[in-house]
Amino acid sequence: MVQKIKKRRYVIGNWKMNPQFPAEAKRIVDEVKKISKKLVRTSVVLLPPAAFLGQCLGTRGDTIYDVGVQNIFYEESGSYTGEISADMVKNLGCTYVLAGHSERRKMGETDVVVAKKLASALRAGLTTVVCVGENERDSQGAYLEPLREQIQKSLEGIVRKDLKNLIIAYEPVWAIGAKEAMTSALIYEMTIFIKKVLSDLFEQEDAVKVPILYGGSVNFRNAAEIISQGQVDGLLVGRESVNPPGFVELLKVVDEIQ
Ligand code: 13P
Numbered sequence: 001m002v003q004k005i006k007k008r009r010y011v012i013g014n015w016k017m018n019p020q021f022p023a024e025a026k027r028i029v030d031e032v033k034k035i036s037k038k039l040v041r042t043s044v045v046l047l048p049p050a051a052f053l054g055q056c057l058g059t060r061g062d063t064i065y066d067v068g069v070q071n072i073f074y075e076e077s078g079s080y081t082g083e084i085s086a087d088m089v090k091n092l093g094c095t096y097v098l099a100g101h102s103e104r105r106k107m108g109e110t111d112v113v114v115a116k117k118l119a120s121a122l123r124a125g126l127t128t129v130v131c132v133g134e135n136e137r138d139s140q141g142a143y144l145e146p147l148r149e150q151i152q153k154s155l156e157g158i159v160r161k162d163l164k165n166l167i168i169a170y171e172p173v174w175a176i177g178a179k180e181a182m183t184s185a186l187i188y189e190m191t192i193f194i195k196k197v198l199s200d201l202f203e204q205e206d207a208v209k210v211p212i213l214y215g216g217s218v219n220f221r222n223a224a225e226i227i228s229q230g231q232v233d234g235l236l237v238g239r240e241s242v243n244p245p246g247f248v249e250l251l252k253v254v255d256e257i258q
Helices: 021-038 052-056 086-091 109-121 144-154 160-165 183-203 223-230 245-257
Strands: 009-014 042-047 066-069 096-099 127-132 166-170 212-215 234-237
Touching: 009 212, 021 042, 021 086, 042 096, 042 245, 052 066, 086 109, 096 109, 096 144, 096 160, 109 127, 109 183, 109 234, 127 245, 144 212, 160 166, 166 183, 183 212, 183 223, 223 234, 223 245, 234 245
Parallel strands: 009 042, 009 234, 042 066, 066 096, 096 127, 127 166, 166 212, 212 234
Antiparallel strands: none
16 A cells, blocks of 8 residues: 655745746646656645746646745735735635745835735635845854844734744845855754744744745755755745756655655
């Protein structure tokens, strides 16, 4: 009898504002669909631009990967031109949303707004990936306190029962879109730090269950080391998630880690 292994790793593909054509989106989805069926330890989540939700959700059949959006607005409905609500994406079949990605923070999204989006997404029943990370590092560790504060403020108002639908993605801003990822030794240090911050905010037994992902220049070559030595629960992948051969290989190597 084949034993069903509980999936315990996340690979989340943040497509950002890519690709340009629906047919390209479909091509990525088709490749993900094929490989997802073979994965035993890995949950795959696609975060396309809202324009391509149809391509990602439409042909999904039995659920082998999850789909979400890169952003929502925190109000439930009304006169908010250009915005999309948590309930809308939930009603389409999405199960995930990002909040607080550094590229949105750069456009003016504050911790207060991130906390409102998180609350709205959780209310709708969406698993929410809250992105945090320092802009730059220094040798004295001066980035740690602002990072703690960013986490605290972004999670403002969150209560124990919400934690089961929360994921933290640690994305050091300087490693996003860069040539190389952060070293896995440093990633390991930062996951411990983030777990400590969460344990100070919530009961430790609940806090340790919140998955911590790493994001920033992850590719099929460095993914396995980041998971196994960085001790993270998964990866938030940008560029490599819209490169089908690389993303398929990344999913294979991550899934093979015991
Ligand atoms: P890259 O993987 O392209 O560095 O992007 C990381 C990221 O921002 C994922 O959310």
